[in-house]
Amino acid sequence: MSIPLPVHVGRQGESCEGVAGMAETRPDKKLEPWRDRDAKPYIRIERVTKNFGDFTAVDDVSLDIYRGEIFCLLGASGCGKTTLLRMLAGFEEPTSGRISIDGADMAGIPPYRRPVNMMFQSYALFPHMTVEQNVAFGLKQDGLPKGEIRDRVAAMLELVKLTALGGRKPHQLSGGQRQRVALARSLVKQPKLLLLDEPLGALDRKLREHTQFELVNIQEKLGVTFVVVTHDQEEAMTLASRIGVMDHGEIIQVGTPSDIYEYPTSKFVADFVGSVNLFEGHLVEDEPDHVRVECPELGGCFYVDHGVSAPPEATVWVALRPEKVFISRESPGPGGDNQVSGVIKEIAYLGDLSVYLVQLPTGRMLRVTRPNVRRQDAAFDRLTWDENVWLSWEASSPVVVTQ
């Protein structure tokens, strides 16, 4: 996947009914405890910093996660998300700051005494044990009676649909089956909090999509709080109730998937999640209900129908998502803001949608995507290379960020 698709197309509906249905039925979507002032966070991370020698892996992070959430830590590799997860599991101790889970301070508590289980990126299945023995391992450590262990292992294997393979060794399983054993093993102790490190990273695309929904289903059924680490924005978007975007050890923005996508608060988030056209400019009109931003590279002004808190004369950036740009042969109106003409330089046909790179008179390229609502056959008069087109967008579409 060389060109990142705007993931939101899927969420909003037409291209993938499964996704929309699944998202709709998620019960905690309505509750949104992070908007409730009285809600008590389940995990409280307060000003946590972790240094490895001179290197700061996690830098002064504060975060509240609520019961029943699927919270995704999203970031590129090396951004500190895995270190943060490992501090929750107890494999690393914070250099400074405090982590509490369900009101209890976790400082100095070793992994084997935390009410937390983890699913590892490599799955970490014990190679010398069968599937059943792997799943039973955690219960055995608690010294439960044999009968109860057998019942709970059987129930867990049924939940992940592996009952028939209980006697197999890990190397006798396919990747998807291993992933399910790892999930069963980490859930069998009925933890209040499950940490998942790139849970779907090792699976191929089709299987990944399927497993995402299974994961959400299981989470709903068991009511466990999930904290997921991933570098895959698509994974984060489909799984998460909220996403925390991380970069260089810091949390850059926390919000619901649609908050993150529609209202990024920084250039970094706008660029990291989905694809975006970014224009540097400055405010020429700054009113509470609208702003106008002049951008030399656009050769005109953006008119944005919401206010911005930025000092006058400061440099700002306007972020415009490619799917929010209309492309047409006819001029959209009498001229003015929020429209520009250009020449199509590149077209990428992706099946469900097409990506156009349009060169503006200033020389700048603007990325536009358009769903292929009509069949793109010979009879269809499609837009083609070197054609002159008009681009326009609604005043609500651009987002102004100041950093």
Place this chain on the structure above:
Amino acid sequence: MIGRRSFLITTLMSFGFAFLYIPILSLIVYSFNESRLVTVWAGFSTKWYAELFQNEQLLNAAKLSLEVAAINATGAVILGTLAGFALSRFRRFRGRTLMTGMTSAPLVMPEVITGLSMLLLFVAMEQAFGWPAGRGVTTITIAHITFSMAYVTVVIQSRLASLDVSLEEAAMDLGARPWKVFMVITLPIIFPAILAGWLLAFTLSWDDLVITSFVSGPGSSTLPIVIFSKVRLGVSPDINALATIMVGIVAIGVVATGLYLQHQERRRERDVQAALANHG
């Protein structure tokens, strides 16, 4: 062209194998010699084998060597595993590089020096607190453990380095304390390496001559020492018979291990194929 090259390769290979195996082959052939003179062929006979099993001195020495080798291998594996574990798991402690270098130093140390230093230590210890009293089985075993532990450490350390640390973390995450993790997860997984280390330590001890000759005392002659001292008085054919038996045992051991590993590998491949076939 290709034919000529393969002829060349065949010739080179024959020379190589001849170089390696003709000495052993001649030893085996002469062990069935009728004559008392080792280098004069006088017809086929197995009488030296019969004589060998009446030779109390050789049999006792072989028994002692076996004992020492087994105790040494066990001791070296325990110490070597602990050292290997410490070196590969505690990554960032001070002086780790120094300690790694120091554990492998005995691998390159001349045996004469190791033997001499062990002897001096044992004498000093005996004078200081009366243990070990004289030189004998105890001192031989201690000396053997000292140098073979270094080899075991290297074997175990390299196995542990390739072991996924998250296996141990997963076990801990599921509620197992560190010692339990080591016993139930780490040890079983690295068991083949431990077995290999045991066999290596056993072999090192079984054929060690130099170090043993420094620290052995009267009445504690291991098999290599007995053979060496006998050969100095002239090679006798029963030694050939003994050597042939040892070569035979080693060959059977090597072939059996090879077949077992091949079988394991085939079964593994079959399992993986089967898993991929009913994928999903």
